[in-house]
Amino acid sequence: MGETEVGAGARGSVVRRARELRAPWGRRSGERGWIPSEDWWTPSVDAVCEAYTTGTDLTEPCTRLGEARARSGVEVGRALADLDAFGEVVGWEHVPLALVRALAEGWVEGGRGRDTCQDPLTGLANEAYLRTRVRELYRSAEETVPAAFDHHLVVVALDPTLDPWRRAARLIVLGHELNRFFTRGESVCLASRARIAVVARDEPALRTEIDELRSGIGWEHGAAVWSVPLPATHREASALLDGLGRPPCEE
Known part of the structure; x- marks a missing residue:
């Protein structure tokens, strides 16, 4: 098996494990009031899941998650509650303060210059x-x-x-x-x-x-x-x- 095939296999394993984490996270957020549930997913959700499953630093993905939530018009309290739901799924007693700060800072940054008439994911009018x-x-x-x-x-x-x-x-x-x-x-x-x-x-x-x-x-x-x-x-x-x-x- 060549190096390319090995790399592709490893990448596929990461994506699979990230999806296995994403599903219970989404359900937990729904249980905690994220309505409608179909508005929950964003590419930054997958970035957080992949970072966790590979043991990578979560600071940057959490910042991206905060930015995405702000661009979608999600209030910071709701975004933090969603991160807390992630913490419950992975078994944390408390979400690390550094990650809370990263999400909050991302939310502030994402809210600057936010086009309230445009959906950030699709580019369509909202x-x-x-x-x-x-x-x-x-x-x-x-x-x-x-x-x-x-x-x-x-x-x-x-x-x-x-x-x-x-x-x-x-x-x-x-x-x-x-x-x-x-x-x-x-x-x-x-x-x-x-x-x-x-x-x-x-x-x-x-x-x-x-x-x-x-x-x-x-x-x-x-x-x-x-x-x-x-x-x-x-x-x-x-x-x-x-x-x-x-x-x-x-x-």
């Missing part, structure tokens, strides 16, 4: 922006013309049972491809960690585009594609967005 965009349409409908009623939400939904890493990777690729697909000023937004919603004007071309999405990008990534017209009132639209952001098991 759910807050989606809600703002829809609200603006209804305000326009009240003041000038019925703009909201001329729009649809095009939903692209991944299988929520996918491994979080695979789902995140597909979301990143889907976001890139959808931004290239929609070229008439549509808003491509992350509705949840398994769904992308596109605010699009109801035009004759839209129906053809949805068919193309189903047979093309959607089929390639195992994603369902459908469209929903925006309802008559903003209250109903808010309820619709609530449903899109809710984990499927709760619907």
Whole structure:
């Protein structure tokens, strides 16, 4: 067996052991109130797990974890509680102070210049922006013309049972491809960690585009594609967005 094969095997063993640690950590955080659970995973979670399983210094991975939590809009107390859940899983009586400090410093750094309209993992406009965009349409409908009623939400939904890493990777690729697909000023937004919603004007071309999405990008990534017209009132639209952001098991 060559050196390359040995290296690949060792790397595979590290990844496997890290995943075995990641799963109970995620469950413990969920038990301690991390809702929705699908928003918990980030690449920095894997960095922490891999560092622990290889005996590497955890300071830098914890800093990265804090930065990622801040960029996602997670409060520092919630981020620290998540780190404490990790400590319980690996059997620490207390999380080392150096790691608490590293996460907190990362959280402060990650919060500086944070773009509150962009999801840090996928680069898509986030759910807050989606809600703002829809609200603006209804305000326009009240003041000038019925703009909201001329729009649809095009939903692209991944299988929520996918491994979080695979789902995140597909979301990143889907976001890139959808931004290239929609070229008439549509808003491509992350509705949840398994769904992308596109605010699009109801035009004759839209129906053809949805068919193309189903047979093309959607089929390639195992994603369902459908469209929903925006309802008559903003209250109903808010309820619709609530449903899109809710984990499927709760619907």
